[in-house]
Amino acid sequence: MCFYDQYIFACGDWKWGNFRQHCQKEYRQGETCGMKLVNGALGVDGKCKMCEKIDTKLRRKKAEEDRVARWKAEGGKYRASIEKSEAAIRALNYEIHTLETERRQRSSMVGSTR
Template structure:
C-alpha cells in the first residue's frame, strides 16, 4: 500500500509515476510493499504516446493504400504493389497490437 503518482490522458491511458509515500506496512527505508495506491493523479489534455503512434501508422497505411491504387491504375508496377501490400499487412498488425495494449491498460484500472 505504498503511494505513487499517476498520469492519465484524455483517451483513458494511464501510467504510474514517481514514488511519493511509504505505507506503514513496510519498515525498510527505500523499499515498497508492492501494492501501489494513487497518491495524486495528473491529467493530461493531449493524447498518449500510443495514440500518437497509432495515428502515425494509420496515416502511413492510408498513404500506402492510395499508392497501391494509383499503381494498379497505371498497371506497370506488380513487384512494387506486392511488396507494399506486405508492408500494409505488417503495419496493420502493429496497429492492432498497439490498440490491444491501449485497451488492456485502460481496462486494468477503472
C-alpha cells in the first residue's frame, strides 16, 4: 500500500502519478509493495489522451463528411473520391466506437473516481 499522486483530468478520467511514500509492508529500499493508494489528487485542466484521440478522429470524420457533401453538390464527377471518403468515414466510425468502448471499460474499473 504505497502512496502515489493521482491526476484527474477535466473529462473525469484519471491516471497514476509519481510515487510519494513507502508503506510499512515493504522493507527493501527502492521497492514498492504493488498496492497503490492515493497520496493526493491533482486536477489537470486538459483532456486525457483517450479523449484527445477521439476528438481528433471526430474532426477528421467531420472534414470527410464536409468534403463528400461538397462533391455531391457539384455533381457526380467525383464518384471514386466520394466512395473513398465514405470508406474512410466508416473506418473512423469504427475507430471512434472502439475508443469510446475502451474509455467506458476503463472508467468502470475498480478504483475509478467517477
